[in-house]
Amino acid sequence: VGPLITLTTDFGTRDSYVAELKGCLLSEGPPGLRMVDLSHELTPFDLFGAAWFLRAAVPRFPAGTVHLAVVDPGVGSARTPLMVRLGQQVLVGPDNGIFGLLYDGREEVFAIDSKSLSERPLSSTFHGRDLFAPIAARLADGGRCEDHGHALSRYERLPWLPLVASEDGIVGQVVHIDRYGNLVTNLEPAQLVALGAPAELDFQIKGATIRGLRDHYAQVARGELIALVSSSGLVELAQREGSAAARLGVERGSPVRVTKRS
Amino acid sequence: VGPLITLTTDFGTRDSYVAELKGCLLSEGPPGLRMVDLSHELTPFDLFGAAWFLRAAVPRFPAGTVHLAVVDPGVGSARTPLMVRLGQQVLVGPDNGIFGLLYDGREEVFAIDSKSLSERPLSSTFHGRDLFAPIAARLADGGRCEDHGHALSRYERLPWLPLVASEDGIVGQVVHIDRYGNLVTNLEPAQLVALGAPAELDFQIKGATIRGLRDHYAQVARGELIALVSSSGLVELAQREGSAAARLGVERGSPVRVTKRS
Amino acid sequence: VGPLITLTTDFGTRDSYVAELKGCLLSEGPPGLRMVDLSHELTPFDLFGAAWFLRAAVPRFPAGTVHLAVVDPGVGSARTPLMVRLGQQVLVGPDNGIFGLLYDGREEVFAIDSKSLSERPLSSTFHGRDLFAPIAARLADGGRCEDHGHALSRYERLPWLPLVASEDGIVGQVVHIDRYGNLVTNLEPAQLVALGAPAELDFQIKGATIRGLRDHYAQVARGELIALVSSSGLVELAQREGSAAARLGVERGSPVRVTKRS
Numbered sequence: 178v179g180p181l182i183t184l185t186t187d188f189g190t191r192d193s194y195v196a197e198l199k200g201c202l203l204s205e206g207p208p209g210l211r212m213v214d215l216s217h218e219l220t221p222f223d224l225f226g227a228a229w230f231l232r233a234a235v236p237r238f239p240a241g242t243v244h245l246a247v248v249d250p251g252v253g254s255a256r257t258p259l260m261v262r263l264g265q266q267v268l269v270g271p272d273n274g275i276f277g278l279l280y281d282g283r284e285e286v287f288a289i290d291s292k293s294l295s296e297r298p299l300s301s302t303f304h305g306r307d308l309f310a311p312i313a314a315r316l317a318d319g320g321r322c323e324d325h326g327h328a329l330s331r332y333e334r335l336p337w338l339p340l341v342a343s344e345d346g347i348v349g350q351v352v353h354i355d356r357y358g359n360l361v362t363n364l365e366p367a368q369l370v371a372l373g374a375p376a377e378l379d380f381q382i383k384g385a386t387i388r389g390l391r392d393h394y395a396q397v398a399r400g401e402l403i404a405l406v407s408s409s410g411l412v413e414l415a416q417r418e419g420s421a422a423a424r425l426g427v428e429r430g431s432p433v434r435v436t437k438r439s
Numbered sequence: 440v441g442p443l444i445t446l447t448t449d450f451g452t453r454d455s456y457v458a459e460l461k462g463c464l465l466s467e468g469p470p471g472l473r474m475v476d477l478s479h480e481l482t483p484f485d486l487f488g489a490a491w492f493l494r495a496a497v498p499r500f501p502a503g504t505v506h507l508a509v510v511d512p513g514v515g516s517a518r519t520p521l522m523v524r525l526g527q528q529v530l531v532g533p534d535n536g537i538f539g540l541l542y543d544g545r546e547e548v549f550a551i552d553s554k555s556l557s558e559r560p561l562s563s564t565f566h567g568r569d570l571f572a573p574i575a576a577r578l579a580d581g582g583r584c585e586d587h588g589h590a591l592s593r594y595e596r597l598p599w600l601p602l603v604a605s606e607d608g609i610v611g612q613v614v615h616i617d618r619y620g621n622l623v624t625n626l627e628p629a630q631l632v633a634l635g636a637p638a639e640l641d642f643q644i645k646g647a648t649i650r651g652l653r654d655h656y657a658q659v660a661r662g663e664l665i666a667l668v669s670s671s672g673l674v675e676l677a678q679r680e681g682s683a684a685a686r687l688g689v690e691r692g693s694p695v696r697v698t699k700r701s
Numbered sequence: 702v703g704p705l706i707t708l709t710t711d712f713g714t715r716d717s718y719v720a721e722l723k724g725c726l727l728s729e730g731p732p733g734l735r736m737v738d739l740s741h742e743l744t745p746f747d748l749f750g751a752a753w754f755l756r757a758a759v760p761r762f763p764a765g766t767v768h769l770a771v772v773d774p775g776v777g778s779a780r781t782p783l784m785v786r787l788g789q790q791v792l793v794g795p796d797n798g799i800f801g802l803l804y805d806g807r808e809e810v811f812a813i814d815s816k817s818l819s820e821r822p823l824s825s826t827f828h829g830r831d832l833f834a835p836i837a838a839r840l841a842d843g844g845r846c847e848d849h850g851h852a853l854s855r856y857e858r859l860p861w862l863p864l865v866a867s868e869d870g871i872v873g874q875v876v877h878i879d880r881y882g883n884l885v886t887n888l889e890p891a892q893l894v895a896l897g898a899p900a901e902l903d904f905q906i907k908g909a910t911i912r913g914l915r916d917h918y919a920q921v922a923r924g925e926l927i928a929l930v931s932s933s934g935l936v937e938l939a940q941r942e943g944s945a946a947a948r949l950g951v952e953r954g955s956p957v958r959v960t961k962r963s
Contacts, residue, residue: 200761233455237462253917303932393515408565499724655777670827
């Protein structure tokens with residue numbers, strides 16, 4: 178059975194960049210390599226969005242998977258190229274925070290030593306193809322992080338977005354807006370227990386109030402707003418079969434206030 | 440050789456949903472599993488569009504393929520999760536009509552028994568990841584539908600869109616608008632034989648009249664409208680190297696009148 | 702280890718066309734076939750764009766790869782269906798120039814003999830599915846070009862876009878605009894050496910002047926314009942973490958004038 182490499186980028190697929198990555202992986206990786214596209218549609222240069230994506234996706238994959246992730250506005254500058262060992266998986270990409278939401282204190286982080294790819298030409302603008310993909314190919318072929326770099330103790334972290342206690346409740350924020358216009362927040366249901374029972378909670382966002390924390394979309398009529406627990410385990414504000422983001426004019430970072438109904 | 444699972448969703452790839460599905464399939468499926476992306480760009484919540492897509496795609500695949508299809512506005516509600524045995528292939532997804540255009544009287548339909556995945560947590564908002572993918576993984580691993588559910592005799596069907604006979608011809612409709620702006624209709628060429636020879640037919644849509652049923656786009660000049668037999672075997676109205684949909688302002692459901700030229 | 706077929710089209714994935722291709726390849730190809738999506742988001746009918754894409758992607762792939770490429774506005778007309786042997790790889794697609802930028806004098810070009818697929822129905826509108834995919838499947842299964850067609854000496858070429866010498870420098874043009882809005886030109890750095898050292902060159906485009914040829918984006922501040930060597934080896938004009946194309950209002954074909962700073 179061939180080893181697995183996943184690909185996550187902000188390259189889109191109109192250009193040849195993803196195709197060039199794949200060609201390199203197949204040319205330099207082990208026979209039978211299986212490549213899995215996770216996304217090439219991440220927002221260009223959006224490091225938090227990439228970190229958020231990887232936080233949800235990576236834990237779902239089996240032991241031995243190599244994840245190649247390239248959102249890299251600083252390509253060619255001094256930012257360090259990384260390998261990260263996380264449980265039984267390995268991540269490869271730039272040290273700019275994109276892996277930050279996966280760090281749990283058990284990660285082992287390595288700086289790639291580009292000399293370990295001695296004879297290759299290294300462009301200044303496409304490390305995905307010329308550095309990260311060749312390293313990912315070697316790791317998928319049984320190489321160890323220690324063979325291609327050295328341990329690193331200082332690297333970019335990404336702090337989780339804290340909640341704020343207000344006079345009568347808790348204020349969180351929208352951390353992700355999905356394709357459907359659903360608003361995923363940084364509110365964990367367990368953090369709301371002290372405020373009241375799920376049915377007693379009010380969620381206020383951009384002048385709208387959503388009553389109660391529900392289980393699934395079909396509990397309200399089409400077109401109505403609803404608060405429920407998203408598939409990520411966090412509170413999500415949604416419009417059934419519509420876009421809450423468009424309806425409310427919300428952006429990432431918009432505050433969400435939770436109170437107990439009085 | 441690894442078994443095949445295809446993926447068809449309305450998730451897009453900007454969010455982590457497809458990636459989470461893939462991680463689950465690889466974690467729970469057989470070694471060497473091959474995943475094939477069919478589409479993640481189906482229109483959100485568009486059940487007819489999904490059914491239309493699957494109608495064209497599924498019959499092209501080899502025996503043994505498992506098709507995972509998730510367009511699921513009713514997730515978490517009472518709609519039944521399905522397995523469908525269709526010839527030598529199996530479909531997995533919600534019972535909301537998305538498989539309806541594939542039913543030919545020989546389908547065997549099963550309700551998934553979620554207890555067959557006993558210890559797994561089941562979210563209320565993402566059955567694709569928590570229910571359909573694990574079932575698809577088991578079916579790809581040699582599991583039988585009978586092992587994971589029970590036969591079902593009542594399930595959502597999707598009636599084919601009928602043609603209407605008019606005084607001087609036949610009225611059909613646009614059932615799909617493709618990326619190029621080509622208009623695929625529900626008119627079958629065999630149904631038009633009684634009206635006249637292909638060259639004698641007139642197709643009227645939104646005030647425009649297209650003369651004759653042709654073979655291929657290059658039979659008219661660039662920018663001209665043409666009626667021809669699409670790759671699905673149905674009549675298609677198109678503009679050569681342009682968008683008939685944009686030019687005519689047509690939507691799905693727009694009527695198409697066929698008459699014999701007088 | 703299964704053979705490799707790559708897919709490059711302008712089909713998008715909203716429609717079933719790519720899925721139908723994949724089904725055919727898996728049904729007719731060798732066991733263990735690995736399919737690799739390069740792009741389905743090429744601009745519809747844009748032959749130069751497709752040729753540009755393939756020029757960058759194809760050389761990255763390993764020996765034995767079969768590349769299926771379908772951008773085919775002339776489908777059904779007299780344009781010849783092709784197989785091209787290029788080093789150890791094979792290309793399959795229409796003879797309309799999409800392979801033109803890969804030809805280096807060593808290519809061996811064959812016209813597909815559709816009778817080699819004797820019993821298959823051949824639609825007039827979807828040769829990707831009915832002709833090119835079955836041929837690609839046979840080539841991936843060890844078939845030889847000679848088994849499915851005959852050598853061709855006249856076929857569509859695509860001339861490289863020449864530079865123009867002006868009184869005080871060189872005039873090139875924008876040949877590709879990528880997802881980020883970066884402007885890739887037909888200027889090769891070696892051609893500019895006679896004009897002056899990299900730091901002495903001025904690039905003029907749409908009234909803007911960009912000073913010097915740099916190495917990587919981070920050498921200028923966010924939002925500033927920069928000229929550098931792109932990952933393709935050609936000169937690229939970019940805005941750091943922004944879109945030069947949007948800022949300058951540039952299209953493919955826009956002239957770029959290079960002079961030595963006086």
